[in-house]
Amino acid sequence: MNQSFNIMKMHLRTKFTLIYLPVIIMLFSFSINLIIANATNPKEGIYTGGIASIYIYIMIIGAFIIKETFPFSIGMSVRRADYFWGTLYMIVLVTICDAIILNILNLIETMTNHWGLNLHFFNLPYLNDGPIWQQIFIQFSILFHLFYLGFFSSSVHRRFGKKGLIVLMFITGIIASVITLLNLAPLFHWFAQHTAFQLSLWLIPFTFFYIIISYLFLRRATV
């Protein structure tokens, strides 16, 4: 019996936090924007970044999922590798579903003439350019990347404890400072030259990096 399948089933037991809650939080943010749009009704319309609520929540799930389910899985005689792959399969499914939901809402938003209020929540310029499959991929790539960003930092904590996390923050801080010291104009120029879809492709190597490193860390993690 392949245990990674059982790990997927285990994650499904937390479907409220894993599947429903991200969407609920985003819809909550959406309804607030809807109320504001209805109350103020500005001529130029409202462009909101409220969609970020689901991005952030997915990253938080990534950061907490190890603490919640890893010690239990290992305690139930599951291999670390099976835990890792089972979790990955589950998250691929969840983020694909979320990407599709976002695009259905995007479609509704366009069809209802932005909810009749000129509210741009699910359909944003630049982010939602390109054919529908590209838009789904963009959302998937962002969500999947953010999940593994959270997962990666949590795997550092699992493997090396608090010290490891402090070192990671220190390294990130140094990298960030060095980047800001450089002339950033070419970087922004480079971003501007690419479409959102092209940028979402550029996320792939980063996501792979997090996945590989967190796999190596979890393989040596203890409970």
Add this chain to the structure above:
Amino acid sequence: MHNIVEVKGLTKKYSDVTAVNQVEFQIEKDKIYGLLGKNGAGKTTIMQMLTGQIFPSHGEIKVFGESPIENQVVLNQICFIKESQKYPDVFRVIDVIETAASIFPNWDQEVADQLLEEFRLPLKKRMKKLSRGMFSSVGITIGLASRAPLTIFDEPYLGLDAVARNLFYNYLLEDYSAHPRTVILSTHLIDEVSKLLEHVIVIDQGEVLIDEETDQLHDYGYTLTGTKKQIESLIKEKNIITKSTLGTLTSVTIKGPLSKKEKEQIQELNLDLHTLSLQQLVVSLTSRKDGELK
């Protein structure tokens, strides 16, 4: 005899302490073992290494002939119930049981249902909200229903009352005779389990102190009580574990064995002689500071 666990030179060092030091033992198939010792003796560390949950610093572990680390063939045959087991916050009792049922290949749902009922576990209640005793009962249910060829219980019944503990012992013995398997039991309540155990391994300060069949332990130690004068003459050449005096009476614990002649002498003097119970033995051996007794 067929060994299902073989441990050689097993050592676990943390930055400042050696938790387990050069431990060596074997576990035979289909027997009930007691892994005994004080808190911090290294019992849990050894069990975690046996189950691949932590990694040894040195030494060799073979479980069912192979290393247990990330080994599905081996892990499928092990169920390790530990007192400190963590469960996902949102999991209810039923979630834990159903997950365990899907993971352990030999799972017996009938046993699980029966125990859930006997322990009166509220299936819809979250693990987080259970009392300590109920929390332990969930672990015991998994341990028994998993029917794993190697089942390890580490302090499985924290917070359980005597009735529930008895339920556990009875179930364990009953199920064990119907479906023989190897059980390792680590506990503080040595007297309660001493009748269950067929073999005892005592760990102290990360080392194996005793590794014996329970039957062989009768001769390990005695308590002798009498007047100081009588006692002194008898114990001159004995290895004394503890000695206490109350008024004119002196009570000593000595290491066995006693010869037939010595026993006759004791009887003639009308002294009080007791063999040490397993618990007394473990306590007296592990509370010695010099650890000279081996």
